[in-house]
Amino acid sequence: MVKVLKTVLLYAVLGLCAAIFITPFLWMLQASVKNTAQIFAFPPKLLPNPVVWRNYIRAWTAVPLARFYLNSIIVAGSVAFAQVVTSAMAAYVFARLSFPFKNVIFVFFLAIMMIPIQVTVIPLFIIVKTLGLIDSYGALILPFLAYPFGTFLLRQFFLTIPREIEDAARADGCPRLRILVQIIAPLSKSALFTLGMLAFMFIWNSFFWPLLVTNTEKHFTIQVGLAMLRTQLIMEVDWGLLMAATVISILPVLIFYMFTQKQIIKGITLTGLKM
Amino acid sequence: MGSLRSVLHSPLRREDFFTGIICLAPSLLVIAFFVVFPIIFSLYLSFHEWAILTPDKPFVGLDNFERMFSTPEFWQALKNTFLYTVGVVPFGAAASLALALLLNRTILGSGFFRTAFFLPVITSTIAIAVVWLWVYDDNIGLLNLILRGLGFQPVRWLTSSKTALLSMIIMNVWRNAGYHMVIFLAGLQSIPESLYEAATIDGVNTFQRFRYITWPLLVPTTVFVLITNTIFTFQVFGPIYVMTGGGPARSTSVIVYYLYQRAFEFQEMGYASAVAWSIFIILIGLTLFQLWLSRNKEKIW
Numbered sequence: 001m002v003k004v005l006k007t008v009l010l011y012a013v014l015g016l017c018a019a020i021f022i023t024p025f026l027w028m029l030q031a032s033v034k035n036t037a038q039i040f041a042f043p044p045k046l047l048p049n050p051v052v053w054r055n056y057i058r059a060w061t062a063v064p065l066a067r068f069y070l071n072s073i074i075v076a077g078s079v080a081f082a083q084v085v086t087s088a089m090a091a092y093v094f095a096r097l098s099f100p101f102k103n104v105i106f107v108f109f110l111a112i113m114m115i116p117i118q119v120t121v122i123p124l125f126i127i128v129k130t131l132g133l134i135d136s137y138g139a140l141i142l143p144f145l146a147y148p149f150g151t152f153l154l155r156q157f158f159l160t161i162p163r164e165i166e167d168a169a170r171a172d173g174c175p176r177l178r179i180l181v182q183i184i185a186p187l188s189k190s191a192l193f194t195l196g197m198l199a200f201m202f203i204w205n206s207f208f209w210p211l212l213v214t215n216t217e218k219h220f221t222i223q224v225g226l227a228m229l230r231t232q233l234i235m236e237v238d239w240g241l242l243m244a245a246t247v248i249s250i251l252p253v254l255i256f257y258m259f260t261q262k263q264i265i266k267g268i269t270l271t272g273l274k275m
Numbered sequence: 276m277g278s279l280r281s282v283l284h285s286p287l288r289r290e291d292f293f294t295g296i297i298c299l300a301p302s303l304l305v306i307a308f309f310v311v312f313p314i315i316f317s318l319y320l321s322f323h324e325w326a327i328l329t330p331d332k333p334f335v336g337l338d339n340f341e342r343m344f345s346t347p348e349f350w351q352a353l354k355n356t357f358l359y360t361v362g363v364v365p366f367g368a369a370a371s372l373a374l375a376l377l378l379n380r381t382i383l384g385s386g387f388f389r390t391a392f393f394l395p396v397i398t399s400t401i402a403i404a405v406v407w408l409w410v411y412d413d414n415i416g417l418l419n420l421i422l423r424g425l426g427f428q429p430v431r432w433l434t435s436s437k438t439a440l441l442s443m444i445i446m447n448v449w450r451n452a453g454y455h456m457v458i459f460l461a462g463l464q465s466i467p468e469s470l471y472e473a474a475t476i477d478g479v480n481t482f483q484r485f486r487y488i489t490w491p492l493l494v495p496t497t498v499f500v501l502i503t504n505t506i507f508t509f510q511v512f513g514p515i516y517v518m519t520g521g522g523p524a525r526s527t528s529v530i531v532y533y534l535y536q537r538a539f540e541f542q543e544m545g546y547a548s549a550v551a552w553s554i555f556i557i558l559i560g561l562t563l564f565q566l567w568l569s570r571n572k573e574k575i576w
Binding site for chain 2: 010013014017018020021022023024025027028031039040042043044085086087089090092093097098099100102105109112114115116118119120121122123124125126127129142143145146148151175176177180204205207208211212222223226227230239242243246249250253254257261264265268269
């Protein structure tokens, strides 16, 4: 009897918590299919009648959401790919090669990792401006082509690969770089994938830097586009349109998460990286 | 360079040396150009006055720092950031630990609950900020509808300088609880089951189990969550930009938002660099404190 009560209580608490986390999303969903009159109706109707799909069409045409999407995918995809490559190369040096001052350089990498972008953002902006890269993919991608965090993550992983696997190839005179590409990389597929995914999500969610270096819709990322849509609407708040645009911006990420859930959770517990 | 000569002497080590240069070059070039150089440049700028549009940057010595220390807006931003962080970090850790404890068992539907708690984490901060603008709306927002439905006075969540910062804190705790829950769950699952079994045999109750087994063994995880979240929370920008613009009456103007305004709205690159350095020094302090804590863990706890 006590056990049954305990279980009921546990589910009641869990259900309440789940409601707290889910309700704002449901609130967004129902607003996205209401017209203005329905949104301002009091008392509010939870289920919109009739369902107004027009908000989605309006959101899709009011701003080039598809373009913002494409920009985010191009930027986050290139950065993720580049970081996997540059990190794997550097990590291999730290894990395996004998290189002068290797440990000093590694500590230097770790120190760099602690420096947040807010500290370097002003000179970085000036550099990008001087190079004439404002409002271009270059500005969004170049500063993030390499990041010590990835090196650190992959070095830890490479160290767990037994040296014997390489020894035979080394004895046959196989060059180091080929060992990295043909032996180490295939063995580290899951780690490389985790890093790529974390880098992708990090850039996908970033806002401060894209806000500074883009100023036309041609290069807005989805985050900047969404924020701009919100500031445009500040006078005549069109909640239906704003919520529909937000749903559109969230949905693909949700679907992506459904497929990569395990990898993402593993990546977080492995690294404690903030998204 | 005796060591370098010996490196180049043996063919195997020579290969390592040249491969090493090739492999480190991309990372080192990017870091040198986009991190190290900007840091030095930032220090240089902080001693100069420069509106980005004019070519000359006169040297002004410590003027930028003096002005910063005597500007009430700077201190207000620092205070807001401090309050925000102090609000978010402990409550966030407590909330996520509670969620982790609830889910740390094999029950039907645990996958559903975990996904529900994790939903805000996979949503971008900007999308969350837009949704919560609507949740916090004075007239038709979700929270005020609930309050009115229960017969309470509505709260001016974002439009009163008394509550705006608190509203931002609540939203942050809600957004990141699921993230830290995952870290706490990993910590909980690394506690050996045999300890609990031994405790059950000794007739220990639930509270004692938590107090004497779970909690001491979770200390490293908790310290990790507290410190990394402090450093992260200190740098908040996106939600402030989208939801309040630092207002009302500067009540949510945090330090990075202040930096953003001085540098990119008022073009005061020199002064803003001085502000950037103040942020840098505080973050270095926090990081060193973290290192010191993790070195001296055993002594302290």
